[in-house]
Amino acid sequence: MKIVYYVNQFFGQIGGEEKAGTPPQYVDKAVGPAGGFQTLIKDEAQVVGTIICGDNYFNEHKEVALKEILAMVKDSGADLFVAGPAFNAGRYGMACAQVSAAVQKELEIPALTGMYEENPGLEEARSEAYVIKTGDSAGTMRKALPLMAALGLKLLKKVAPGLPSEDGYFAQGRRVTVFSDKRGSVRAVEMLLKRLAEEPFVTELPMPVFDNVPPAQAIADLSKATIALVTSGGIVPLGNPDRIQSASAQKWGKYDISGKKALKGDFYTIHGGYDPVYANAYADRVAPLDVLYELKEEGIIGDVYPYFYTTTGTGTSVASSVAFGKEIGKELKEAGVSGVLLTST
Numbered sequence: 001m002k003i004v005y006y007v008n009q010f011f012g013q014i015g016g017e018e019k020a021g022t023p024p025q026y027v028d029k030a031v032g033p034a035g036g037f038q039t040l041i042k043d044e045a046q047v048v049g050t051i052i053c054g055d056n057y058f059n060e061h062k063e064v065a066l067k068e069i070l071a072m073v074k075d076s077g078a079d080l081f082v083a084g085p086a087f088n089a090g091r092y093g094m095a096c097a098q099v100s101a102a103v104q105k106e107l108e109i110p111a112l113t114g115m116y117e118e119n120p121g122l123e124e125a126r127s128e129a130y131v132i133k134t135g136d137s138a139g140t141m142r143k144a145l146p147l148m149a150a151l152g153l154k155l156l157k158k159v160a161p162g163l164p165s166e167d168g169y170f171a172q173g174r175r176v177t178v179f180s181d182k183r184g185s186v187r188a189v190e191m192l193l194k195r196l197a198e199e200p201f202v203t204e205l206p207m208p209v210f211d212n213v214p215p216a217q218a219i220a221d222l223s224k225a226t227i228a229l230v231t232s233g234g235i236v237p238l239g240n241p242d243r244i245q246s247a248s249a250q251k252w253g254k255y256d257i258s259g260k261k262a263l264k265g266d267f268y269t270i271h272g273g274y275d276p277v278y279a280n281a282y283a284d285r286v287a288p289l290d291v292l293y294e295l296k297e298e299g300i301i302g303d304v305y306p307y308f309y310t311t312t313g314t315g316t317s318v319a320s321s322v323a324f325g326k327e328i329g330k331e332l333k334e335a336g337v338s339g340v341l342l343t344s345t
Contacts, residue, residue: 006095008020009053066102081100086115090119093119095121110155114132120317226301228341229257231310232312233287236267244270247272247273247315251311270312287310
């Protein structure tokens with residue numbers, strides 16, 4: 001039985017960020033984590049090749065990259081496709097997710113990857129491929145690979161995987177019939193009694209947990225307020241000097257806009273989640289500096305903060321978004337800014 005493995009430029013041992021633009025290449029041996037995977041499955045199957053692709057290349061040329069990678073997987077005659085694990089790396093996670101989902105859906109080859117629960121790639125893959133739960137960094141590789149190998153062997157042998165809690169993967173949103181020696185009413189009462197007694201129990205219907213952010217108090221007098229402009233629409237100076245990623249952003253940018261009354265002409269979008277034509281023609285359609293200055297001239301607001309903050313929202317993890325917000329918010333608060341006009345796409 002044959003396995004093809006997918007990794008990025010770092011785990012493919014060809015370089016770091018400077019090699020993130022590397023196109024897909026096929027190596028007819030196990031490279032990086034593929035070697036560890038091979039050791040775990042022993043001689044029950046063979047990793048016949050490793051596909052290495054730069055994170056930036058995949059996310060910036062997705063259609064071309066997917067076509068090339070799918071052709072490599074098909075030509076290999078693989079019985080199983082494995083990607084990652086990507087842990088909490090956003091760009092890597094999006095690549096692992098989209099390639100795994102495409103292999104499963106278009107080639108009908110079982111696909112398996114691994115991610116941290118906040119990786120933006122999770123929702124892209126979990127309904128099609130199996131996604132093993134991992135920690136948030138490569139430091140948890142030794143825990144992740146054995147789980148991936150065990151589930152991978154089941155898929156190769158066409159053995160039905162156990163429940164997500166048994167085999168360590170994220171639930172796929174599928175309803176399956178499960179037999180129990182106790183009817184539902186008995187199980188429900190037992191759980192209730194455990195909860196009342198503050199004893200541990202496992203619910204049969206886990207509910208999503210949503211962040212609850214209380215709204216800030218209204219600005220008392222807008223005519224004296226300094227307003228800052230912040231966007232997740234990917235509006236950056238021409239040339240993208242800080243190399244902010246077009247998806248799964250790992251950073252944000254801060255730019256001096258003192259003396260400007262519009263962003264048109266000097267800014268454009270690098271956001272990978274919408275048609276850039278209109279934003280490139282007039283960047284203020286996404287980050288309306290022009291309107292802020294109109295409000296200032298009309299006396300509705302007091303002043304416009306002379307620095308502009310930006311990042312991309314598409315695929316960016318919740319953890320990264322929270323971190324960006326705290327960092328930008330700290331700067332604005334220390335600068336005495338009264339409020340923020342926060343725009344998306």
